[in-house]
Amino acid sequence: MEPGSTVLDAMPSSIAAARAVVRERCRAAGATDLSCDLAVLLTSEVVTNAVLHAASRARLSVVATSEAVHVEVGDDSTEMPRVLRLRRGSPHGRGMALLEDLAGAWGVREEPGGKVVWFTVSSDRQP
Template identity: 35%
Template structure:
C-alpha cells in the first residue's frame, strides 16, 4: 500500500536506548561503493538490538527495504548521504529513511518482464506499510515504514 506523506568512512550515531530510538549512518560524499552492504549490515545490527527475537522474514524484509532505498540513491544520485532508522517499540513501527543529493522523487514505473531492473519501488510498495519522499535541501529523503510483528 502506498501512502505518500511525510513523517518526520561512515559514522554512526546510536540512540541512547537499546530498546527504542534513532540510529544514523553517514556516508562519505560521492562514494556510492559499498553503501548497500554497509547500510544493510547497519540495519540488521540495529534490528538485532531493538528486536532480538525478530524472525528471519522480518530481518530479511528490513534488509531488503534498506537495500532498495540505498541502491536507488547509489544508482540515481551520487550515493546516499545518510541512512536513518527510527524504531518505536510501543507502535512496532520501523521507519527507514535514505537521504541523497538528487532532487527527483522515486516513482513506481511500468517494467517489462525482460527488464532486469526497475522493480525496487514496487518491492518497497509491497513490503512497507507506507512510503514516500520529502525534499531535503538540494536533494530528497525517501522513506518507508514497516510494521514489525
C-alpha cells in the same frame, strides 16, 4: 529506541554497509525476523537508488523497535523516485515497486538540495 544514523559514500559497497546497519539495529531492538528481513531488503533498494542513480552519499537513519522498523534514506538529488511497472525479464527498475508492495507505509519528502525516502515495516505484517 534512539535512531541509528550514518552517512554512506556514493559507492556500491555502501549498499552492503547499509544492510548491516539496519540488521544490527533490528536485532538490538528485538524486531521480528520478517520485519528485519523486509527492512534490510528495502533499505538495499533505496540506498541503491541513492548511491547508483542519484550518485549521492546516502544519509541513513534507522529506528527499530519490537513492533516496527522505520528507515529514512536521504540523498542530494531533487529527482523524485517513480514506481515503475516493468515487463518480466527487465533487469532493473523494480526497487520502488518492491517498496510499494512490501512496506507498511512509505513516502518521499523534499529537503533543501535533495530528498528523503522513508518507509516503515511493522512486525504484524503477514507474509
